[in-house]
Every structure is written in structure tokens, then in C-alpha cells.
């Protein structure tokens with residue numbers, strides 16, 4: 001029940017539908033009680049005394065009751081359906097909003113397939129239960145209540161004897177629920193493992209095919225599919241153990257009724273019509289009991305799903321704006337970035353960056369150079385407040401970023417990542433992603449600066465060309481140029497190029513950077529690059545090794561010192577003839 005208590009904000013607002021659905025259902029159930037009474041009347045007052053006069057009226061009454069009951073059932077289903085759809089709609093939107101709110105640390109470990117199954121299959125199970133299942137469970141209670149009262153008023157002794165098996169039935173049903181619930185929880189988990197396998201396979205299809213690992217993927221999927229199947233068989237086994245027992249207990253009541261009821265008719269304590277009415281009433285109670293297993297199944301599935309959706313909704317958000325956070329005003333931001341003795345480690349890991357300090361006044365260009373895993377991207381992530389820094393301080397325009405509204409901080413920064421993600425939309429929409437109000441002129445201007453305009457114009461539909469997921473159909477360099485245009489359109493105060501030109505040739509890189517120079521006047525830029533050529537003009541180059549700054553300065557002074565920078569320089573320029581303005585540099589030597 002805890003699950004449904006926590007879900008209350010999502011369904012209680014729709015209480016008018018809940019009450020309307022319950023009311024119509026109760027009316028339909030109550031109308032169902034008219035049949036046994038009509039039967040009794042028919043036998044005792046029509047057939048026995050051979051008095052056929054009321055038969056036409058009786059037939060009309062049956063037609064009327066059946067129609068009204070059907071209409072009430074329809075209304076109950078109609079309101080229930082509305083309720084289920086609205087609750088699922090709210091939950092879906094809340095889950096999606098939560099996914100947007102969750103910060104980077106959550107996504108470091110999240111599995112796409114698992115999240116997808118929470119937002120689809122689990123929400124569907126909740127919708128089914130809240131919309132229809134709940135009404136069915138309630139119907140069972142109403143039938144037992146109404147039917148029980150009617151039987152008691154007819155012959156309370158026979159009622160008590162007949163219903164003696166019912167408590168056992170209820171007890172077994174509760175035991176069944178306890179056993180089947182964990183099985184359903186595991187089943188949902190197994191389903192989400194399976195979805196994850198499918199999703200990863202589709203996303204990584206190029207890698208799978210290029211390594212010819214299709215059979216491995218099939219095996220991986222088969223294992224997960226088998227896990228799901230095992231869980232289903234497990235649930236079916238529990239079902240098979242309990243269901244015959246529940247059936248048997250239900251039938252015991254019928255047998256008892258026939259024995260004791262028959263005796264009471266012989267003793268003339270009961271009329272024949274009453275026994276027949278009793279017989280139909282007992283089915284009125286036992287009928288829904290057949291379905292109790294199904295309803296319990298429905299309930300436990302939705303409970304397991306509710307737990308999974310709530311787990312997402314209650315997920316801790318690592319990075320969020322503090323109360324009274326300062327909102328940066330785009331027109332007044334200067335883009336002065338400062339790192340002071342920043343040390344940071346990812347959860348359960350050695351520090352990724354250690355004691356990082358630098359000052360980047362507005363308009364400066366900071367270059368970051370270092371081997372794989374040396375901490376370059378981490379510095380950028382920290383600047384974006386993707387993770388909470390506990391040691392040291394990062395400030396923008398003198399304000400500690402922990403005090404800044406996260407959204408407004410990130411709005412000042414535009415990043416071009418190493419890997420470009422393009423949405424399944426037109427090139428125009430992809431470029432305008434950071435600023436949906438951008439005009440076509442602005443989009444084209446950004447594309448021209450990013451050297452993307454020419455190849456876009458060569459595409460059959462130009463800027464309206466649709467790019468598939470992950471930008472299928474475009475080369476790596478073309479995708480990167482679109483990403484650069486997307487960053488430029490934002491007109492950011494802080495621009496981050498995280499190995500942004502790695503996929504374009506040297507000549508294009510040079511052209512793009514010439515474009516940047518014009519655009520970046522007065523803005524702070526961070527360039528992560530492996531090519532010295534990209535960093536040469538930086539105001540300060542930070543050379544990183546294992547998270548520490550091991551060298552810093554301008555290109556000209558760094559190549560005059562022995563150290564990693566000059567080593568990289570020598571490797572990259574080894575085959576190039578020496579120019580007059582460059583010193584002859586021996587590895588490890590001095591100029």
C-alpha cells in the first residue's frame with residue numbers, strides 16, 4: 001500500500017473519476033442482485049402456483065435491469081479509463097521531467113534500456129491497475145458484501161455454513177500475493193535487462209558488425225531472454241501451486257450449500273426458489289473469487305512497477321541550485337573563470353584532478369593538453385557544475401559556482417564535445433537547438449563560421465535535410481561542424497571546445513579557428529586538443545598529467561623548456577622542416 005500512498009499526488013487530483021467509476025460500478029453490482037431475486041420470484045410465485053400472469057412484466061424487468069447494468073458497467077469503464085490515462089500521463093511527464101533534472105553522476109551508471117522500460121512497460125502496468133484493476137478488486141469486495149448481506153437476510157444459518165470456506169480462501173489469496181510479488185519484481189527486472197540488451201545492440205550496431213560479434217550479441221540476448229523466461233516460469237509455478245487450492249476451496253462452498261440447502265428445503269425451512277436464489281448468489285460471490293488470483297496478479301505487477309517508477313521519481317539529485325541561488329544575467333556576464341586549488345574525485349575513485357588553479361580573464365584562451373585520462377574533460381565538467389566540487393573553489397566573474405543557479409551558469413557556456421550527438425531532426429533544428437528563436441540568417445552565419453554551410457547546401461534538402469539518430473549519413477567531420485555551429489549560435493560568454501576539431505582535417509581546423517577568432521573576441525575559450533597547432537595561440541596552456549598541472553605557459557615559452565609539451569611538439573612536428581622562427585629542439589634538450 002505504501003507504493004500507492006506515495007503515488008497519491010498523481011491520482012488523487014483525479015478523484016472525481018475515481019468516485020464516479022466506483023459509484024457506477026457499485027450500481028452495476030447492486031443491479032446484479034436483482035437476478036437471484038427474480039429467479040426466486042419466478043419459482044416460488046410463478047412456476048409453483050402455475051400463475052403465468054406476471055411473466056410479460058417479469059421479462060420487461062429483466063430487459064430493463066440488463067440494459068441499466070450494462071450502461072453502468074460502461075460508465076464505470078469509461079471513467080476508469082479516463083482516470084488511468086490521466087494518471088499515466090502525469091506520471092510519464094513527471095518521470096521525464098525528473099530525467100532532465102537528474103545530474104551527471106546519475107547518468108554515469110544509468111542504463112538506457114532500464115529507464116525506457118520504466119517509462120513504458122511499468123507505466124502501462126500502473127495505468128492498467130489504476131484504470132481497471134482497482135475497480136475490479138473493488139467489485140469483488142462489493143459482490144461479496146452485497147451478496148453476503150442478501151444471503152444473510154434470506155437464511156443466516158445456511159449462509160454461515162456455506163461461507164465457512166471463504167476465510168480459508170482469503171488466507172490462501174494473501175499467501176499467494178506474498179509469494180508472487182517478489183517473482184513479479186524479478187520479472188520486471190529481467191524485462192528491463194532484456195530491453196537494455198536490445199537498446200545497446202541497436203545503438204552500437206556499427207561496433208557489433210565491424211567486430212563481427214553478431215553471434216555474441218545473440219548469445220547475450222538469449223541469456224537475458226532465458227532469465228526472463230525463467231522468471232515467468234517461476235511465477236507460473238507459484239500460480240500453479242496456489243490456484244487449484246483456491247479453486248478447491250471455492251467449490252467446497254458450493255458442495256456445502258447443496259447438501260445443507262437441500263436438507264433445509266426438505267425440512268421446509270427454505271423454499272425451492274430461495275435455494276435456487278442462494279445457489280446463484282453463491283456463484284455471485286465465488287465467481288469473482290475465481291478471478292481473485294488474476295486481480296492479485298494485476299495488483300502485484302502494478303505494485304512492482306510502481307516501486308520502479310517511484311525509485312526513479314525519488315532519485316537523489318546530486319547537483320541542484322541552492323535556495324536563493326544567483327541567476328546570472330546574460331547581458332552582464334563577463335566570463336571571468338577562476339579555479340582555485342580544485343581537487344576532485346569521481347565516486348569511489350582516485351582523484352581525477354588535483355590542486356588545479358588558473359585564472360582566465362574574459363576573452364582569454366586557455367589550452368588544455370595531456371594524455372588520455374589526464375583530467376582535461378573533468379576540468380570542463382567541473383566548470384559546468386556537472387559534479388559538486390568539495391575541495392577548492394571555481395568562480396565565474398568572482399561568484400562561486402556553487403552559489404549560482406545551475407541552469408543560468410550552463411546557459412553562459414557552449415560546449416562542442418568530442419562526440420557529436422545530433423537529434424533526429426533537420427539540420428536547421430539541430431543547429432538552432434541551443435536557441436530555438438534563432439533566425440535562418442543567424443543559423444546560416446553560424447554554419448558559415450563553422451565551415452558547414454557549403455556541404456549543407458550540397459545536400460538535396462539543404463538545411464531541411466533530416467539527420468537520423470546519431471547523425472547517420474554524415475561524416476564525423478561534418479557532424480562536428482554542425483556541432484560547432486550549434487555552439488556558436490548560442491553566442492556564449494564561455495566556449496568550450498572539447499577536442500572539437502579532432503574529426504576535421506588540419507586545413508578545415510585552421511579555417512574554423514580563424515572563424516572562432518573573430519567570434520570569440522571578448523569571450524573566454526577553453527580548448528582541449530591533442531594537436532599543438534590548435535593550442536598555439538592560447539593565452540595559457542595547461543599541460544596535465546594524472547590530474548596535475550605539470551607545465552603551464554604560452555606556446556613560445558613551453559617549447560623552450562624541456563618537458564612533456566616539447567616532447568609532444570617534437571613528435572607532431574618531427575617530419576616538418578625547421579622554420580626560421582623556431583628553435584631547434586632535441587628531445588629532453590634545451591634550445
Ligand SMILES: Nc1ncnc2c1ncn2[C@@H]1O[C@H](COP(=O)(O)OP(=O)(O)OP(=O)(O)O)[C@@H](O)[C@H]1O
Nearest residue numbers: 108346349352370371372373374375376377378379
Ligand atoms: N564519469 C566518470 N566516472 C568515473 N570516472 C571518470 C568519469 N569520467 C572520467 N573519469 C576518470 O577520471 C579520470 C580523468 O578523466 P578525463 O575524462 O577528465 O580525462 P581526459 O584528459 O579528458 O581524457 P581523454 O583525452 O581521453 O578524453 C580518468 O581516470 C577517468 O577514468
